[in-house]
Amino acid sequence: MTEETILIVDDDIRNVEFLRDSLLVPSGYTTLCATNGEEALRLALTEEPDLILLDLQMPKLDGFEVLEALKREGGEIPTILITAHGSERVAVQAFRLGVRDYFPKPFKVTEIMEAVERSLAEVRLRKEKQQLAARVEAINRQLEQRVKELEILYGISKSVTSLLDLDTLLTRVVEATTYVTGAEEISLFLLDADTQELLLRAIQGVGDQQARQVKRRSDNAVVRQVMGTGQVAMIHGPRSHKTDPLQATLAVPLKTRGGTIGVLCASSKAAMQPFSDNDRFLLSVLADFAAVAIENASLFAEVEEQRSKLETILAGSQDLIVVADDEAGVLLVNPAAAEAFCLEAQQAAGRPLHDVIGSEAFDRLFRGPAAGNGTRNVELPLMDGRVFHASLSPVADVGCVLIMRDITHLRELDRMKSDFVASITHDLRSPLTAVHGSLRLLPQLGQLNEEQLEFAQRAMRNVEQMDELISSLLDIGRIEAGLEMEMASVRLEEVVEEVVANLQGEAKSKGLDVDAVIADDLSLVRGNHTRLVQVISNLLDNAIRYTPPGGKVLVRAGDDGDEVWVSVSDTGVGIPAHARDHIFDKFYRVEGPGTLDSEGMGLGLATVKSIVEKHGGRVWVETKEGEGSTFRFVLPKMPADSSEG
Numbered sequence: 001m002t003e004e005t006i007l008i009v010d011d012d013i014r015n016v017e018f019l020r021d022s023l024l025v026p027s028g029y030t031t032l033c034a035t036n037g038e039e040a041l042r043l044a045l046t047e048e049p050d051l052i053l054l055d056l057q058m059p060k061l062d063g064f065e066v067l068e069a070l071k072r073e074g075g076e077i078p079t080i081l082i083t084a085h086g087s088e089r090v091a092v093q094a095f096r097l098g099v100r101d102y103f104p105k106p107f108k109v110t111e112i113m114e115a116v117e118r119s120l121a122e123v124r125l126r127k128e129k130q131q132l133a134a135r136v137e138a139i140n141r142q143l144e145q146r147v148k149e150l151e152i153l154y155g156i157s158k159s160v161t162s163l164l165d166l167d168t169l170l171t172r173v174v175e176a177t178t179y180v181t182g183a184e185e186i187s188l189f190l191l192d193a194d195t196q197e198l199l200l201r202a203i204q205g206v207g208d209q210q211a212r213q214v215k216r217r218s219d220n221a222v223v224r225q226v227m228g229t230g231q232v233a234m235i236h237g238p239r240s241h242k243t244d245p246l247q248a249t250l251a252v253p254l255k256t257r258g259g260t261i262g263v264l265c266a267s268s269k270a271a272m273q274p275f276s277d278n279d280r281f282l283l284s285v286l287a288d289f290a291a292v293a294i295e296n297a298s299l300f301a302e303v304e305e306q307r308s309k310l311e312t313i314l315a316g317s318q319d320l321i322v323v324a325d326d327e328a329g330v331l332l333v334n335p336a337a338a339e340a341f342c343l344e345a346q347q348a349a350g351r352p353l354h355d356v357i358g359s360e361a362f363d364r365l366f367r368g369p370a371a372g373n374g375t376r377n378v379e380l381p382l383m384d385g386r387v388f389h390a391s392l393s394p395v396a397d398v399g400c401v402l403i404m405r406d407i408t409h410l411r412e413l414d415r416m417k418s419d420f421v422a423s424i425t426h427d428l429r430s431p432l433t434a435v436h437g438s439l440r441l442l443p444q445l446g447q448l449n450e451e452q453l454e455f456a457q458r459a460m461r462n463v464e465q466m467d468e469l470i471s472s473l474l475d476i477g478r479i480e481a482g483l484e485m486e487m488a489s490v491r492l493e494e495v496v497e498e499v500v501a502n503l504q505g506e507a508k509s510k511g512l513d514v515d516a517v518i519a520d521d522l523s524l525v526r527g528n529h530t531r532l533v534q535v536i537s538n539l540l541d542n543a544i545r546y547t548p549p550g551g552k553v554l555v556r557a558g559d560d561g562d563e564v565w566v567s568v569s570d571t572g573v574g575i576p577a578h579a580r581d582h583i584f585d586k587f588y589r590v591e592g593p594g595t596l597d598s599e600g601m602g603l604g605l606a607t608v609k610s611i612v613e614k615h616g617g618r619v620w621v622e623t624k625e626g627e628g629s630t631f632r633f634v635l636p637k638m639p640a641d642s643s644e645g
């Protein structure tokens with residue numbers, strides 16, 4: 001069944017009826033009929049038939065006049081002319097007026113029907129073309145609109161994602177939502193990370209009173225639904241709340257990789273479907289951008305908070321703190337450090353560490369022994385006379401941090417203690433010598449019985465021990481004062497051999513093996529032979545005392561850069577971690593089996609440290625409890641141009 005309409009025009013009604021009833025209606029066409037030109041023109045203009053079968057000779061308006069009038073009115077309807085008065089001239093004029101076909105009467109039915117089909121096929125084709133063009137145009141318009149919307153969204157998202165202040169960002173997001181959806185009220189809820197409560201963080205388009213209502217809405221069904229499912233929700237129709245004039249809500253989740261962090265709601269008063277699928281799409285895209293921006297801004301705020309906390313801590317610290325990168329370029333100095341090194345905190349950044357703390361301090365620091373975790377601890381005197389305990393620790397992905405604590409007062413106390421001990425010991429010496437002399441003379445006064453003799457001998461042993469203690473203390477005092485420290489060139493291999501020979505007997509008697517391995521061509525050092533014998537003796541004596549029978553003791557010496565090193569290793573009891581920082585202190589002895597049952601006063605290592613430091617060297621220990629210890633000290637090599645003597 002075709003839907004095409006054909007207008008039949010002929011002043012002879014019989015012709016009209018014939019064409020209509022015998023040909024066109026049976027073929028399925030709809031027909032309109034006119035028996036004069038005027039009616040034909042009216043029907044053509046009002047009904048817009050698909051084809052006109054037009055007679056030429058008619059009263060009032062003839063066929064040509066109808067065609068001309070139609071042309072004037074802009075109507076372009078395919079026409080087949082049928083006339084009893086055909087001629088060459090008529091045919092030419094007809095075609096000039098756009099007639100498709102021309103048939104003189106009497107016509108052949110088949111010819112007419114073929115012509116009708118031909119014309120209508122053209123009409124159909126033209127209609128399809130027009131429809132297609134209209135569809136393409138509509139799609140184009142839609143695409144243009146979409147591109148425009150996306151451009152706007154892109155612009156909004158660009159301005160939103162560059163914001164780092166969370167409150168400004170949230171305000172901008174709700175403004176953008178108003179712009180994109182045209183909704184009357186926009187609200188943005190965010191999940192509070194600490195309380196896990198959904199809080200209203202930004203709102204637009206409502207007064208204070210309504211804002212309070214919106215606040216309540218954070219626990220309403222749609223917001224909770226979106227928060228729970230992470231899916232967009234669109235509701236239309238009146239809300240249950242009577243005073244709430246808003247009729248429709250479009251709520252989209254704000255999602256990050258970690259989950260849903262909030263909900264963005266657009267609400268409108270319009271009762272009938274005010275939000276389209278396109279609104280839903282646009283708001284979802286905007287919400288995705290907004291979520292990323294909110295996450296960025298929150299992270300930035302967190303980092304800022306940490307940074308400002310750290311800055312407050314650094315600013316308030318009395319310790320000097322310097323952070324440097326892997327190339328020892330300064331990244332940060334705290335105010336205390338800036339003041340100590342006489343510079344502005346900002347000036348220090350980017351400068352080499354040795355420039356900031358001074359190359360002497362830098363050298364001491366990096367020459368210091370590194371503990372297992374890479375931390376170096378040394379004592380650093382500064383130009384202003386203060387003494388610092390400096391600790392340089394590696395920091396992963398940053399470089400290192402130097403923390404310096406002022407220990408000037410501790411050193412002062414140390415000095416006062418040394419002075420006190422020195423004067424006391426000095427004063428003790430004379431009465432002790434008198435007691436010692438008297439005890440020695442006692443047997444000459446007459447025969448002592450067994451008990452008297454035992455008391456006298458015990459008193460004598462104690463006096464000798466005290467004398468030894470006083471000698472050691474006086475000795476340390478002299479070392480600290482730099483007395484008896486005449487320097488000359490010393491061959492450390494000779495010192496090592498002398499000490500090993502001296503203590504070999506003691507080691508053997510305890511069932512210990514003592515070996516010495518000394519590098520060939522060991523460099524000379526500038527030092528005091530006697531004091532250096534004392535250093536290695538104390539270390540070797542300790543190694544023998546604190547190593548159970550059957551163990552091994554090894555003394556080694558070698559060159560390293562511009563230093564000479566000596567180490568004394570044993571397979572003995574080792575030193576617990578808590579004691580390692582104290583063993584070089586005076587009178588410190590480790591509490592525990594294997595040490596306190598051995599005789600000693602806790603002065604040996606303090607003496608070693610004093611002597612080594614007087615030689616410009618350093619001493620430290622590497623040890624593991626129960627597995628043994630290695631004491632190592634380094635001394636600067638004797639400069640090549642200094643003369644022996």
Ligand code: ADP
Nearest residue numbers: 542543546583589590595600601602603604605
């Ligand atoms: P002491 O007279 O007690 O040996 P030192 O100053 O020589 O005094 O040593 C201090 C403490 O260090 C000792 O009491 C001991 O606990 C510990 N110590 C020293 N050397 C060793 C070592 N080789 N092995 C284990 N512990 C040691």
